Amino acid sequence: MRKHVEVCNPNPCLNNGRCIALNGNIDFYCVCPTDIPVGGKRCDQLLLETTTTYRPTTLVTPSPCASYPCLNNGVCTVSQFGNTYTCTCGAYFYGVRCEHQNRCSYQPELCQNGATCVPGIDGAYSCRCTSSYSGANCQQFNPPTGICSSMPCKNGATCVALNNNANYHCTCPAAYTGSTCSNPKTTCPEDYCTNNGQCTFDYTLNRLRCACPGTFSGQFCEIPIGQSNACSSFPCFNNGSCTPAGGSFLCTCKGTYLGNQCQFRYDTKPCSSSPCKNGGICTNVGSGYQCQCSPGFQGTTCEVNANVGNCYYTPCMNGGTCIASGNTFVCACPFGYSGGRCEEQTLTPNRICDRNPTLCKQGGTCISNSTHFQCVCRPGTEGEYCEKNTTISCYPTNPCFNGGTCYFNGFENVCSCLSGYTGKRCEEQTLIPNRICDINPTLCKQGST
Incomplete structure (x- = not known):
């Protein structure tokens, strides 16, 4: 089957010339604009008309755009007087001839936590943050002011925001029940009181209470006499770490929990805002997201149409971004990869911890150097990966x-x-x-x- 070709698509005429197909779409003719003194087969030659005593003579001078001075697919336009040109650059390039590349195209990691890098003037850039982050590089997490901020869950219960803050669910402590954990249980759960404390329901206080033996105190008889401090009542919920601070305490929360007592949990699902464009598939990755683009599109949010030039078949591997450059292409590789098509992995041992954030188990901290890594385990755990409980x-x-x-x-x-x-x-x-x-x-x- 012979492939149909339209000689006027794309338009071969320069300087806003109008293309007319000839001979059954085999050849073409360019109607050049009248406001610019250009001519030639493709309106690419500058015309200077002079007259003498005998007859007019037309001198043909090449157009400034004839040499394709604009790089990286920049569009060349002849000036009003026909002796100079200007280049209109693409979003990721700048300079007189579009010779400079904006950092957004080859350093997308400048903007953190799923943010979009927006190229600015003369190499500048800005980060378009998702709703949960702020800062110059979107590095600052903004605690949600959604449905859980009004603290609807009572008695130390954990509030979980659902359906993009449309509703919530309360996870109640052992002694309470109900949709907001406001109803005290009148029967004691098994092992509610520690250290041989006796559990009863106090109708005056309308809650369960523990009658502790003489050597213990606290809500659950968990505090040995003489060991009390601001953290002795375990004010931090959801496995938050408590640190005494003067006469008070400071809670360090884990995971998606937040609040002064780690009582809130924010349902962080960046994909719920559908950030991937042009049919891209969104996947939640940690506190951010990653877009798997449809064929012909690329970029952090699949916003770049690559259906032009040599980038059509997405030659860049391992998440590299293809940038058309004249009659060839350049691959902007993500961190950890190099090569003409980003085919070579450059991961070194001192990046093991960054590439494997869950390498150390049970809250262990991963530390690496140029030769190996080590897990620094939390109290109560040990082993190469902190996998053993002590x-x-x-x-x-x-x-x-x-x-x-x-x-x-x-x-x-x-x-x-x-x-x-x-x-x-x-x-x-x-x-x-x-x-x-x-x-x-x-x-x-x-x-x-």
Whole structure:
């Protein structure tokens, strides 16, 4: 089958000339504009008319645009007087001849958290942030002021924003129930009180309460007497870390939780705003998103139409951005890749932690150098990847030897040892001979010394 070709599409006539197809769409003729002194087959030659005493003579001078001075697909336009030209550059290029490339085209990571890099004048750029972030590079997270900001969930419950802040759900603590966790339970959940505390329903306070033995206090009898501080009541919800701050406390929240007590959870789904254009498929990635573009489109949000020139078949690999340049193309590679088509991976060992944010388990911190990586584990965990738990359990039996007391210190369960004992479970005796009488004052009977 012979492919139909239109000689006037695209328009071969320069300087706003009008194309007319000839001979059954085999050849063409250019009708040149009258306001610019140009002529020639493609309206690409400058015409200067002079007259003498004998007859008029037409001198043909090449148009300034005939040499295609505008680079990177810039559009050349002859000036009003026909002796100079101007270049109209594409969005990602600038300069007299469009010779400079804007950083947005080869450094899309300048704008963080799913933001769009917008090219400005003479190499400048700005970041168009998503609704959850702000700052010059969209690096600052903005806590939501949505449906959970009014704190509809009571009694320390966790508020979860749903359906892009259209409604919410309350996750109640053990002693409460109801849509807003405002109804106290009258029956005690199993193991509600710790350290042998007795659970009852207090009709005066309209809530469950624990009657603690003499050596413990707190809402759940979880605080050994003498160990109290601002964090002793565990004010941080949802596994938030508590740090005493003067006479108060400071909560460091995990994951998508926020609030002064980590009581809110924000449903971060950047794809809900449909940021991918031209039929691109959006995938939530951490706190941002990634667009898988339809054939013929590219860019952070698939906003660039690549159906021109040599970029039509998207020759750039591994997420590289194709930029048409004259009769060839250039690939702007993402971080970690290089080569003419971004086909070579340049990942080095000291980037392992960045590429594998979940390498260290259970909240461990990944640290790497030029040769290897190491996981710095949180208290209560160990192993190469912090995958092992070392936390002791205070229930159902006391794991502490020699009269030691088991309690939770805000991070893990630990043993508080009596004088003369040490070790993780008070298993080591530190008694020395000249302290025997001090530790055993009744060793000698009937008043003997």
